[in-house]
Amino acid sequence: MNGLQEKGIPRDVVLKELKTRLGKDLTYDSGRILGSMCTSPHPFAKQVYAHFFEKNLGDPGLFTANAEIEREAVQMLGSLLSHPKAVGHIVSGGTEANILAMWMARNLHNNRCNEIVAPESVHLSFEKAADLLNLKLVKVKLDDNFRMDLEDASRKLSDKTCALVGVAGTTGLGVVDPIAELSELSLTHNVTLHVDAAFGGFVLPFLRELGYDVPDFDFTQLGVSSMTIDAHKMGLAPIPAGGILFRDESMMKAVSKRVSYLAGGETEQTTLVGTRPGASCLAVWALLKHMGRQGYRNIIKRCMQMTLKLASGIEQIDGLRLVTRPTLNIVGIKSEGSSTELLAQTLRRRGWAIALFPGHIRIVVMPHVTAAHIDVFLEDLNDAVKKLKSRKGT
Amino acid sequence: MNGLQEKGIPRDVVLKELKTRLGKDLTYDSGRILGSMCTSPHPFAKQVYAHFFEKNLGDPGLFTANAEIEREAVQMLGSLLSHPKAVGHIVSGGTEANILAMWMARNLHNNRCNEIVAPESVHLSFEKAADLLNLKLVKVKLDDNFRMDLEDASRKLSDKTCALVGVAGTTGLGVVDPIAELSELSLTHNVTLHVDAAFGGFVLPFLRELGYDVPDFDFTQLGVSSMTIDAHKMGLAPIPAGGILFRDESMMKAVSKRVSYLAGGETEQTTLVGTRPGASCLAVWALLKHMGRQGYRNIIKRCMQMTLKLASGIEQIDGLRLVTRPTLNIVGIKSEGSSTELLAQTLRRRGWAIALFPGHIRIVVMPHVTAAHIDVFLEDLNDAVKKLKSRKGT
Numbered sequence: 001m002n003g004l005q006e007k008g009i010p011r012d013v014v015l016k017e018l019k020t021r022l023g024k025d026l027t028y029d030s031g032r033i034l035g036s037m038c039t040s041p042h043p044f045a046k047q048v049y050a051h052f053f054e055k056n057l058g059d060p061g062l063f064t065a066n067a068e069i070e071r072e073a074v075q076m077l078g079s080l081l082s083h084p085k086a087v088g089h090i091v092s093g094g095t096e097a098n099i100l101a102m103w104m105a106r107n108l109h110n111n112r113c114n115e116i117v118a119p120e121s122v123h124l125s126f127e128k129a130a131d132l133l134n135l136k137l138v139k140v141k142l143d144d145n146f147r148m149d150l151e152d153a154s155r156k157l158s159d160k161t162c163a164l165v166g167v168a169g170t171t172g173l174g175v176v177d178p179i180a181e182l183s184e185l186s187l188t189h190n191v192t193l194h195v196d197a198a199f200g201g202f203v204l205p206f207l208r209e210l211g212y213d214v215p216d217f218d219f220t221q222l223g224v225s226s227m228t229i230d231a232h233k234m235g236l237a238p239i240p241a242g243g244i245l246f247r248d249e250s251m252m253k254a255v256s257k258r259v260s261y262l263a264g265g266e267t268e269q270t271t272l273v274g275t276r277p278g279a280s281c282l283a284v285w286a287l288l289k290h291m292g293r294q295g296y297r298n299i300i301k302r303c304m305q306m307t308l309k310l311a312s313g314i315e316q317i318d319g320l321r322l323v324t325r326p327t328l329n330i331v332g333i334k335s336e337g338s339s340t341e342l343l344a345q346t347l348r349r350r351g352w353a354i355a356l357f358p359g360h361i362r363i364v365v366m367p368h369v370t371a372a373h374i375d376v377f378l379e380d381l382n383d384a385v386k387k388l389k390s391r392k393g394t
Numbered sequence: 395m396n397g398l399q400e401k402g403i404p405r406d407v408v409l410k411e412l413k414t415r416l417g418k419d420l421t422y423d424s425g426r427i428l429g430s431m432c433t434s435p436h437p438f439a440k441q442v443y444a445h446f447f448e449k450n451l452g453d454p455g456l457f458t459a460n461a462e463i464e465r466e467a468v469q470m471l472g473s474l475l476s477h478p479k480a481v482g483h484i485v486s487g488g489t490e491a492n493i494l495a496m497w498m499a500r501n502l503h504n505n506r507c508n509e510i511v512a513p514e515s516v517h518l519s520f521e522k523a524a525d526l527l528n529l530k531l532v533k534v535k536l537d538d539n540f541r542m543d544l545e546d547a548s549r550k551l552s553d554k555t556c557a558l559v560g561v562a563g564t565t566g567l568g569v570v571d572p573i574a575e576l577s578e579l580s581l582t583h584n585v586t587l588h589v590d591a592a593f594g595g596f597v598l599p600f601l602r603e604l605g606y607d608v609p610d611f612d613f614t615q616l617g618v619s620s621m622t623i624d625a626h627k628m629g630l631a632p633i634p635a636g637g638i639l640f641r642d643e644s645m646m647k648a649v650s651k652r653v654s655y656l657a658g659g660e661t662e663q664t665t666l667v668g669t670r671p672g673a674s675c676l677a678v679w680a681l682l683k684h685m686g687r688q689g690y691r692n693i694i695k696r697c698m699q700m701t702l703k704l705a706s707g708i709e710q711i712d713g714l715r716l717v718t719r720p721t722l723n724i725v726g727i728k729s730e731g732s733s734t735e736l737l738a739q740t741l742r743r744r745g746w747a748i749a750l751f752p753g754h755i756r757i758v759v760m761p762h763v764t765a766a767h768i769d770v771f772l773e774d775l776n777d778a779v780k781k782l783k784s785r786k787g788t
Contacts, residue, residue: 002466002469002470002473002478003469003470003472003473003478004470004471004473004474004682004686004687005683005686005687006686006687006688007686007687007688008683008684008685008686008688008689009683009684009686010684011438011441011684014438014680014683014684015441015442015445015680017683018442018463018676018679018680019445021459021462021463022446022457022459022460022463022676023459024458024459025449025456025457025458025459025460026456026457026658027448028448033456033657034657035656035657036450036453036456036656036657036658037669038448038450038452038453038669039448040447040448041447041448044405044408046444046447047405047409048409048412049444049447050440050443050444051409051413052416053434053435053440053443053632053633054421054422054432054433054434054435055419056430056432056633058432058487058633059430059432061747062419062420062427062430062747063416063419063420064418064419065415065416065417065418065419066416066419068415069412069415069416072396075396075397076396076397076398077398079396079397079398080398084396084397092486092490092634092667092670093452093667093668093669093670094668094669095666095667095668095669096486096666096667099526099666103525103526107525124651124653124663124668125668127651128651128666131497131501131651132493132497132526132527132666133526133527133528134527134528171655172655230669232669233669238447238671239447239450239452239669239670239671239673240486240634240667240669240670240671242669257518257521257522257525259518260750260751261565261566261749261750261751261756262429262430262749263427263428263429263430263747263748263749263758264420264430264747265742265750269518272489272490272493272522272526272666273486273487273489273490273634274487274488274489274518274519275431275432275487275488275489275624275626275627275633275634275636276486276487276633276634277632277633277634279633282412282416285412286408286409286412288398289399289402289403289408289411290402290403290404290405290408291402292398292399292400292401292402292403293398293399293400294400294401294402295402348659353455353456353657353658354657355655355656355657356654356655356659357654357655362655
């Protein structure tokens, strides 16, 4: 019965089956999803997206206003990263963005080099990029603060390097690599520097406005050639809405393909994908306009308050400790007595969707996480730790 | 004024601006878009998509029912291509699907080979794949019927070949390469055969059911390892909904990456992108259930009738001819007297979004194209040809 059936089924029957079956899925508003970098999109962004399903930016000549609005959305993202003249696209996600950046770096160096130098904390998408692009991913060790170690980075840069990657908000702990120093290094060694701010790009600018001490991490640093910033993470846009920004047009050209046969006429395509949803760009644009800096700042402020509440709660639990003070709305938890992996398994059995990294549990305090959710989690966490301890004791 | 502003703007104001500006875009229901392989998605598919914006299949452990439904959608696509046990994914589009197939082929051959052998008519996405994957795209000439020339293909296969590509519904003319013979060739030479049925996958099976003479083009041919079939083209699903199918699990593993840190627990990721919309898979599943073979067959029947109406209209215009008899709902038009390029420019100035290929104009008779649209187009086309002729005469 798995094939496509001869006769169709009425809409209401299909929708009912879908809703019943999808009841098994977790939801963000249950408060149980504590380890994801995605969240429930903003209602306004969903409303906008749902209006414009027919738009296809793979053929921008048909949808010229949509394409213009995408450029404005990119400029707004650029302004968030201190470079309103940035060029780029709203893409399928951080992975496409990071691949595009690595592809650009490789092609700009005319394939003469074959290494990406990146911190151990770099996202999986760089492993994909390296495999795809036939590049070697050379990993740099982290310093005591879980940031890319500059001395080791220096040592690993060579004639073979085509791209240096820094992360502004690592996947595991949300820490920010020393981008200013990496920028210097990249200029000295004449390699392309890409900053992966897929998560941090929508957080750090607002933390700075809120008075937090935020290191330089964006296009203010002259070595930075490209940046990833995902609207579908802390930007609250519906998936798919990643973002790739290049400092200038010439960089983007290194990956562009001429498409001559489109219904809307010739175009220069610089995304990995061809056909792509215009609606997702419209949703990003509309949401940025609707929220303004103020709107995002308020959300980030609340997320950070929740993060600090969670962090201090963790510190009060005997047998747990923070891996490091949170930089963003990400908390790393280590078990001191029993194994962290065992604790993670226990929490999952208790219905918590937390993320497990080598040696620590990650909580991402997304906008869907409330103070009440944190209280329930801390209580259950405390109980789980106690039970594990007593079990160990027996 | 291009930056992200401090203060947000009310929803209704943003939406109003958006709608006003987007008035410039072309629409499918105007009948002016005659050269695109996309169309207005089915209302039911849009409705389903809009219900489930929060689903993220980049973290399938959170959305296990959604992931299960994706597998069922893939099986339904597989059944359409004579292989209900196919594995794969609903991906961002045909380009991601084709890149995944080429990536798989390269990795399966352990990078020992570096050539893709494909017809001259192959889609641009293979140029992207070749560039990305550091492969050489070796193009095979076409025979008199615009299908891959088998002798030339044979000559171009070598120890260096890792993938042979056939197209079931070429971008330019909608013709189907001799897949059965390519399958033989691929088995003899031990290379991976990928069939790009991005467009034809949702047309050919139904044409066969309607009694059209359709050559073998799918998994019935034992050499076929993978196929692209896009639900967001003739499948009427909202973008993004490409499809990549592999004959078996082991092939898919060649591109898979272990992701250990997700909130939903460990997973094996075999898509190019990471975070991806679950809603798009749900929309495909729901639409396939709702339409059944019957629903699609009716649509394809109508599209082919319109195609034949258009084709016979073209043949009646003095100075125009068909490039070839249409196999699918795609018509290639050549100007006999004046240049085809000039005719295309004229048609575009008259507001027709037609596609221009080297030497011919392409019309895709998508479901949004009505008999009335075709009448208006034929009349205007006739007029344009006459004017060009008389201008040439003066």
